[in-house]
Amino acid sequence: MRAPEGLKLPKGKSLRLLKSLYGLKQSGKLWNDEIHNYLLELGFIRSKLDPCLYFRRSDGKLTVLGLYVDDVVVSAQLRHRLDNEDARQQIKDMGEAKKCLGICIEQTDSGIYLQQTANIDQLLAKLGMENCRPVTTPMESTRALQATDSKPFFSTDVMRETIGSLLWLSTCTRPDITMAVNYLARFVSSPTTAHWTAVKRVLRYLQGSPFITTPSGTTTNAKASIFSDADWAGDKEAKSTSGGLLVLNDMPIAWYSKKQFTVALSTAEAEYIAGATAVQDCLWVKQLLDELDLSKNDNVILHIDNQSAIKNMENDVTTARMKHINIKFHFIRDAVHSKDVEVRYCPTTEMKADILTKPLGATLHGRNVAMLKLFA
DSSP states (O other), X not given: OOOOTTOOOOTTOOOOOSSOOTTOTTHHHHHHHXXXXXXXXXXXXXXXXXXXXXXXXXXXXXXXXXXXXXXXEEEESOGGGGTTOOSSSOOOOOOSOOEETTEEEEEETTEEEEEOHHHHHHHHXXXXXXXXXXXXXXSOSSOOOOTTOSSBOSOHHHHHHHHHHHHHHHHHTOGGGHHHHHHHGGGTTSOXXXXXXXXXXXXXXHHHXXXXXXXXXXXXXXXXXXXXXXXXXXXXXXXXXEEEEEEETTEEEEEEEEEXXXXXXXXXXXXXXXXXXXXXXXXXXXXXXHHTTOBOOSSEEEEESOHHHHHHHHOOOOOTTTTTSXXXXXXXXXXXXXXXXXXXXXXGGXXXXXXXXXXXXXXXXXXHHHHTTOBO
């Protein structure tokens, strides 16, 4: 630490800090320790599954706190339980949550709605695309991009920044663009003009649908389930894409689109691998609901549209076509046999995760957006 003006230190001497200052590398950790101890004194319990989540039950009423550095989001059945608890810390009550981390929050009698229209408008303005022509799908259904397509794009930084912004949108509130954005993210290290054209198509899609919101229903007697799907060998490297949609009381709360790291030799194998990945996320949510005493189901429901994959999950028989599968994916068999997971067949026409595995035409895309219950 530099000496303050007017104080000259002897040669070889330095100042020792007696407390943390804002901006030091350890300041964040020390602040987290401070707020953690403060919340414990108020009777809150830190979640074993998420260190930034705290909860407390008082008179049968549940209060849940979510921490993001020095911002606190509170969900409480009795608001007055948090009044007058700021004697030790300077806590400013901002009232009903309207915005958090760039996500606009609208609370109504029918539920809570999340949207990022302002973020979309800012991104379009930054790239000079406020008046671009809208399209009805985020990606052409004939996906055929390669790392060597066309000429190199002029700026890797612009590509990275734009993909990063789109990833934030897709992760928080827009599962309808998740597949396209995650696919395009594979090319950020060496983008071409064809890749940038595909990125602009996602932006044009957002221009035409900026007001889509993600509903969040009640968590009373919450029931968690997950829809899992796979697009077999849809990548140029013959690798499959896994898609998962986690729903709570039939409302989407988390989703992903991931390229599988191994080459699947059949559709059933790709679906089996995708299902094993999906169950991991769903079991975590189930444990969190149990910890908060909000769950009403003893197991989680895994929805898959492949009968062969279901049979392989339910049976311990090793077949010639499945014996080579990495042992880590057989985790799902233990989960099924212990009845932590129940596997159910879902017709392809009702598979909500289909939109997360491959680009769809306008009609199918619109139908899948409707199944996700994204309201414009």
